[in-house]
Amino acid sequence: MSMRQFARDLGMGARFAVTGGREGWVRTALTAVGVGMGVALLLLTTALPGVISARHKVENARTDNTFAAHPRPKGDDTLLLAATDTWWRAKPIRGRLLEPEGPKAPLPPGIGRLPAKGEMLVSPELGRLLASGDARLLRERLPYRITGTIGAKGLLGPRELVYFAGAEGLKPGTPGARVERLRSFGEPQPEPEQMDPVLLMMMLVVFVALLMPVAVFIAAAVRFGGERRDRRLAALRLVGADSRTTRRIAAGEALAGSLIGLAIGTGLFLAGRQAAGSVTIMGESFYPAYLDPSPLLVLLVAFAVPACAVLVTLLAMRGVVVEPLGVVRTAVPARRRLWWRLLLPLAGLAALYPMIGQGRSHGDFNQYLVIAGVLLLLIGVTALLPWLVERAVARLGSGPLSWQLAVRRLQLSSGTAARTVNGVAVAVAGAIALQMLFAGVQSQYVRDTGRDPSRAELEIDLSDHTRVGPAAAAVARTRGVRASVGLATASLGATPQNADVSYDVVVGDCASLREVARLPSCHDGDVFANEGPESDTSYDPSYRDGVLRPGRQSYIDPGFADQPGLAVPITVPEHLRWAMPREDSLMPGAIGLLVTPAALPEAAEPALLGVVHVRTDPAVPDAQDQVRNTAARVDPVSDILAVTPTETSARYTSLRTGMLIGASCVLVLIGASLLVSQLEQLRERRRLLSALVAFGTRRRTLGLSVLWQSALPITLGLLLAAVVGVGLGAVLLRMSAAKVTVLWSDVLALTGVGAGVVLAVTLLTLPPLLRMTRPEGLRTE
Structure with a gap:
């Protein structure tokens, strides 16, 4: 057969798709809509690297940290800058x-x-927020006159809240001042740390697990209306077309639908791209221009989707015999074989097995093996589900009429039922594996801070020119504040320069020091030694023989080669008393001296960094914003941190956020594609349903049969997805050198989400079902 003949047959099928009357148009439209939704998501995925690159470009261009140990010299081309990041509610x-x-x-x-x-110059979103009637406290914190707007080149997204305000009297270079002297923005940063191998592997798994359901849905969409199409092809056999020709014509019809789907998907992507600037997903916003797919990836999608449509149709037609007098599809159904279906997941496990136990200490994972292994395991779901549905429904029998109708339908077309829920099963299997992976490695990227938010919710780090006592008193007078504890810290060394070991000096009144450790009797002028939380006894020789030996002269703020210090001498008291650190200490890592103000040398005050720990009243609205306003008045360049019991790696958080955004998009695609698929199946059976109603079948019975037809395959699909998902998750955890733990509550939740989507879609198809089951549906012209 020549390529010319092949192309002519494909062209004939394409003409049938668009000129075949109402039935042909409806089938082509359904195929195009299903393919179009998948293409839109694929184009969105191809645009993600561009989004990340564009945001990094802006982030790098506005970098204002020099990472220098000493301030640069002043000049006519320098700028003083202080970071004053804050929060407005969440x-x-x-x-x-x-x-x-x-x-x-x-x-x-x-x-x-x-x-x-x-x-002040503000971003457009911050300008709108300040102009609203709900931002009174924020306007008090930013008492500047708005004179302009920040352009897109300085923003990560249209919804980002940013401001630049003019100032005077900023002092660079002193410890804790957080003031930089710049000659330009976007100065070179330190060498970026290498990507964690486990995070890189997780990123690959996320992309494969999210894109695989999209590919399954596209493959299913090109087979919409297959039964009516096959009956039309039987007519071609009457006029002399052979079986191969009919297959190529069928492929041409699918090709036409996929090409129209490409156009629809492109339109959906462009519409979504335009609307991207007005939405915020998981706290992130994007400029439409950022969603710029790579031309190479766009060409790949444009070629792969039509090619997939042709190949899927040709493969599907191999199991259908189109004869001049009809279609032989299920007269003698061939039983599906299991052996080759098991080879797919086994091959996937074989690809992943060499990397088990590799973890983050043996270099990068083999990216090709990771992608191939995960793909084969997820494809195994699509291969095993038709066999499982066929075997399960073959053994079902007696029951109510609605049950019998559903079971008989599934027995006659188990492949169609499995194809409908394949995408859901793959999505759930991937989601379970990802959930297990993220939960299992979370401990590697989450650090325990040792802080207790119930003791202090906010921590205000003051700059060097702000005294901690007056600041703590001002915060204590703020509405909604229950407690305000002011403490100052400095370093302590055995020598004035290049001390081998350094400890902490914590300065505060007796009441404040008691928030750090348990003290004996305390008066202003007392000094205590605070042992580390890891010490088992109140006597640690390293203290007495080193920096804290009674009678020894140590130095506050010792200097180093790259940074001079004050090196203020302080004599450790002869009768040094010991304090026991509290388990809920406000400074759990402080080891060294606890000093009351009268015992501190006056010359050491410039070395102190003040911190105010604040506990608010949750019953007072916007109490934390009240505290931020007070801190901005007391010290405009103070840094306010929310106290959390744990800290999570930024890269891990970003990857998890991206996974949740992608999973949300896939979930929407699942629901929409299932709805189109269900409507297509009802359209195929419209006359049969009308005939049943005409013979006295109740519509309630037909509605229940539709529910059973959805419930049985999805139950089997979710069970298979749970098995494959847990297995894949366990293998990925072993590869990450993490403990294999299955949170069955999460597994049940994810399978419940999949079942809920199918149930919701099925309920949405009931109104069309009632309209199609009228006896008038038997009328033909």
């Missing part, structure tokens, strides 16, 4: 105070001029 706000030191001071990306003192 929304982060990026803030910067700017003070030019000359006419050539650099400009941050996104603005055309530097704001003068008392002026």
